[in-house]
Amino acid sequence: MKKSYSFYMVIGTLIATMLILTGMKYPAPLYSPGDVTEKHSKLRCSDCHAPFKRAPSESCSVSNCHIVGKTGKKDAVKDLHNRVKGRDCLVCHTDHKGLKGKITIAFDHRDLPQKVRCADCHITDGEKAHKDKYGDQCQACHTTKNWKAVTFSHEKVTQTACVDCHRPDDDKAHKGKYGDKCQSCHGTKDWKKVSFSHENVTQTACVDCHKGPKDELHLSSGDDCKACHGTKAWKPAKLDHDRFFPLDKEHMVACNKCHESAKNYKVYTCMNCHVHATRGIIKEHAEEGIRNYSDCLRCHRVYMLGRTYGTDRTGENESMIDDDDHKYRGNERRRDHDDDDDDRKGLFKKWFGDDD
Amino acid sequence: MRIVVTRMSGLFLTIFLVVANAVLIEIILDLYDVNRHRLITGIAGTLIIIFSFAYSARKRKKMTFGSPKNWLKWHEWLSIGGTFLILVHTGTHFKALVPVITLIFMSIAFVSGLIGRYIYDKARAELRDKKKDLKEAGLTQEEIERNLWSLTVASEALSKWRAAHMPIISFLGVMVLYHSISALYYAGF
Numbered sequence: 001m002k003k004s005y006s007f008y009m010v011i012g013t014l015i016a017t018m019l020i021l022t023g024m025k026y027p028a029p030l031y032s033p034g035d036v037t038e039k040h041s042k043l044r045c046s047d048c049h050a051p052f053k054r055a056p057s058e059s060c061s062v063s064n065c066h067i068v069g070k071t072g073k074k075d076a077v078k079d080l081h082n083r084v085k086g087r088d089c090l091v092c093h094t095d096h097k098g099l100k101g102k103i104t105i106a107f108d109h110r111d112l113p114q115k116v117r118c119a120d121c122h123i124t125d126g127e128k129a130h131k132d133k134y135g136d137q138c139q140a141c142h143t144t145k146n147w148k149a150v151t152f153s154h155e156k157v158t159q160t161a162c163v164d165c166h167r168p169d170d171d172k173a174h175k176g177k178y179g180d181k182c183q184s185c186h187g188t189k190d191w192k193k194v195s196f197s198h199e200n201v202t203q204t205a206c207v208d209c210h211k212g213p214k215d216e217l218h219l220s221s222g223d224d225c226k227a228c229h230g231t232k233a234w235k236p237a238k239l240d241h242d243r244f245f246p247l248d249k250e251h252m253v254a255c256n257k258c259h260e261s262a263k264n265y266k267v268y269t270c271m272n273c274h275v276h277a278t279r280g281i282i283k284e285h286a287e288e289g290i291r292n293y294s295d296c297l298r299c300h301r302v303y304m305l306g307r308t309y310g311t312d313r314t315g316e317n318e319s320m321i322d323d324d325d326h327k328y329r330g331n332e333r334r335r336d337h338d339d340d341d342d343d344r345k346g347l348f349k350k351w352f353g354d355d356d
Numbered sequence: 357m358r359i360v361v362t363r364m365s366g367l368f369l370t371i372f373l374v375v376a377n378a379v380l381i382e383i384i385l386d387l388y389d390v391n392r393h394r395l396i397t398g399i400a401g402t403l404i405i406i407f408s409f410a411y412s413a414r415k416r417k418k419m420t421f422g423s424p425k426n427w428l429k430w431h432e433w434l435s436i437g438g439t440f441l442i443l444v445h446t447g448t449h450f451k452a453l454v455p456v457i458t459l460i461f462m463s464i465a466f467v468s469g470l471i472g473r474y475i476y477d478k479a480r481a482e483l484r485d486k487k488k489d490l491k492e493a494g495l496t497q498e499e500i501e502r503n504l505w506s507l508t509v510a511s512e513a514l515s516k517w518r519a520a521h522m523p524i525i526s527f528l529g530v531m532v533l534y535h536s537i538s539a540l541y542y543a544g545f
Binding site: 005007008009011012013015016019020023029030031032033034035045049050051052053054055 | 449451452453454455457522523525526527529530531533534538539540541542543544545
């Protein structure tokens with residue numbers, strides 16, 4: 001038998017009637033769009049709702065639940081409720097947002113009188129976020145639509161010292177060395193984005209900020225970091241050896257060839273290649289009362305690659321060498337230097353004589 | 357076989373698009389804590405779906421405006437649109453039993469409608485030869501379409517489908533009424 005819509009609708013209505021009857025006894029599971037707040041949880045639907053009407057404000061004050069003039073913890077809130085007396089509670093309040101749901105929704109702040117300050121109702125949370133630094137012009141960052149959604153701008157901050165709000169973090173990164181001119185490196189758009197310039201640093205000693213390496217090369221170099229390092233980048237470092245002695249083709253040897261002790265690079269010797277007769281040199285210098293005979297350039301002058309190295313102690317030291325053997329210029333290499341390095345000792349022997 | 361796969365894909369694609377878009381809109385609205393759309397989308401969706409049943413009235417000659425074939429097309433599109441709005445209206449709120457049961461019936465009716473459309477297309481394809489005969493008999497294009505529609509909706513497969521679709525729609529109608537009245541009872545006008 002073919003059934004019509006009406007037939008099924010009657011069946012459906014019967015089922016719905018059963019649901020309606022169940023709903024009369026247990027309405028919440030059938031109709032409640034969400035749990036009511038904890039404090040309302042013991043109420044029946046009919047305590048707040050009236051048939052075919054929005055929950056009337058009268059329901060709120062029935063049984064003295066919410067008494068106008070006493071509603072709210074703060075005086076300003078009580079005062080506000082007094083002034084909006086007679087208005088529909090549902091303009092600002094709602095429910096069915098869950099047991100812990102927020103039942104106060106945004107209301108029109110324009111209803112408030114001019115003299116009411118934000119802090120009269122809102123918790124200023126001075127200790128937590130503001131630290132009482134932002135003044136009392138809340139509207140500089142906050143809006144009445146959403147207290148938590150803030151649009152921060154440094155231009156609106158009345159205080160000027162950065163460390164009033166920002167952690168100075170002296171122990172961590174600055175070590176108290178950069179002074180209080182934060183803006184030298186930091187911008188107001190992003191505190192963590194820094195553009196560092198050494199020109200802004202008030203202290204001059206590199207080691208005040210940079211940790212000097214503890215290896216022997218650096219320990220023997222002292223605090224003269226700029227001899228090798230630049231301010232644009234700490235690495236790479238470049239040692240201008242020419243300042244002390246040019247490492248030309250003939251002198252491009254391992255460091256310890258001249259600097260025998262890595263503990264102090266100021267100590268050097270030429271005699272590992274330039275084989276002077278040691279005993280003869282000791283004797284010769286001793287005759288002059290010179291004990292420090294190993295620092296050749298202290299007294300002897302050498303002219304190399306267009307520069308003079310060493311000290312001219314003419315008059316102070318008679319053994320000052322300024323002869324043709326040490327005086328050569330640029331590419332005017334001596335014939336002997338073009339020979340094999342292995343023969344170097346022999347050649348030097350030839351130039352400077354044998355022991356004694 | 358390829359046609360069957362294509363039609364099945366169309367069926368699932370429609371379901372997916374309607375649900376996915378509703379979910380997307382719900383996510384966006386939830387992000388901005390917007391709730392005011394619930395009432396309007398609920399009422400609009402319901403009215404649109406009710407209006408789509410003008411097809412049923414036209415088919416039963418309760419009214420004479422428009423061709424049944426065109427009304428079928430409107431019935432399909434309006435049902436899809438209405439279902440979409442109801443899904444946006446529901447959002448992620450599945451707390452109260454009455455609205456949830458209503459939603460379940462609407463979803464079943466929606467899928468059932470799409471299956472009906474699938475059966476309709478299949479029946480129509482089987483009548484392809486008939487179209488040729490009607491053309492040769494000298495009928496105009498409009499007459500051919502009307503004729504084919506009558507034959508298609510009268511097919512056995514569609515009759516069987518209708519036997520299942522009709523009670524679903526009936527129960528849905530009752531639940532929509534029940535949900536609307538109960539919502540107005542508690543939330544007011």
